[in-house]
Amino acid sequence: MDPIGELADDRALLGRTSTAERVADILRTRIAEGFFPPGTRLSEDGIGGALGVSRNTLREAFRLLTHERLLxxxxxxxxxxxxxxxxxxxxxxxxxxxxxCAVVRGLGLGLGPGLEEPLFVLDALAAAVAEGQEAARNGDWKGVSTANIHFHRELVALAGSARTDDLMRGVLAELRLAFHVVDDARALHEPYLQRNREILDALESGRYDRAEQLLAGYLDDSRTRIVAAYAKAVDAPET
Structure with a gap:
């Protein structure tokens, strides 16, 4: 995989009014997708040339992503x-x-938008569950990881808050840096396919207390598993 070559495909996304924010968005996505793994040095000449942006624009994008703790x-x-x-x-x-958990609790209190049509606003969650199941059937465990990220991003989006969405986007992008270090993606992500389905079922039936309980247990178990796997991976001797 040639990450610089892949970036050239993104050049059209910048259009004629390219900005550092758009460059940062492209790089954020590529980092989250694993095109630039943790520890990779980013070439100003290579990336700037692939995207067709000035050195100053690229440096501003780097600054933004450094502030987000991705670089x-x-x-x-x-x-x-x-x-x-x-x-x-x-x-x-x-x-x-x-x-x-606060987002799910807020749904139960009627703090989110559009809750009078819960099946409609949960469509994106259902789509993420289906995406993960399809990826698992194909043995695409990186795809399962991506679908899982989509599920939790869409869950937070139910709050209807752009600020919370921005916060979660950064948190999930940063977390993907850990996922890329852990080798056994299947062992890491497969157990949560069914748990996402259970959370969705609870939300669809209006059992918000149950959904929050399931989500809290999910996150606690995931933290334990991923912290242990990550600690083992980063402590592993180089070969």
Whole structure:
């Protein structure tokens, strides 16, 4: 896989009014998808040439992503995709539990938009569940991971808050840095296919307390498994 070559395909997305924010959005997506794994040095010349943007625009995009904790600047060495610490991973899960459980609790209190039509607003969640099941049938465990991210992003979107959406987008993008380090994607993600389905079922039936309970248990179990797997991966000796 040639990540720089892949970026050239994204050039059309910039249009004639390219901005650092759009460049950052493209790079954020590519980092989350694993095109630039943790520890990768990002080439200004290569990326700038692939996207057709100026060095200043690219540096501003790098600055934005550094602020989001996806990149890190190392003096006299350049800009690199960040490698998370074990504490980072645990903290991301603490943030997820606070945000996601609060969103589900808010649904039960009628704090979200459009709740008079719950089956309509849950369509995106159902689509993410179906996406994960289809990926599993095809043995595409990276796809299962992506579908799982989509499920939780759409869950938070039920709050109808652009600010919360932005927060969660950053949290999930950062968490993907941990997923890319862990080798056994199937063992990591397969157990949560059914659990997503159960959370969706509870929401569709209006059992918001039950959905929150299931979600909290899900996130606690996921944190334990992923922190342990990540700690093992980053401590593994190089071969």
């Amino acid at each position: 890190v600047h190392r003096l006299n060495r350049g800009v690199f995709v960040r490698v998370l610490t074990v504490d980072d991973v645990a903290d991301l899960y603490r943030t997820r539990r606070l945000v996601e």
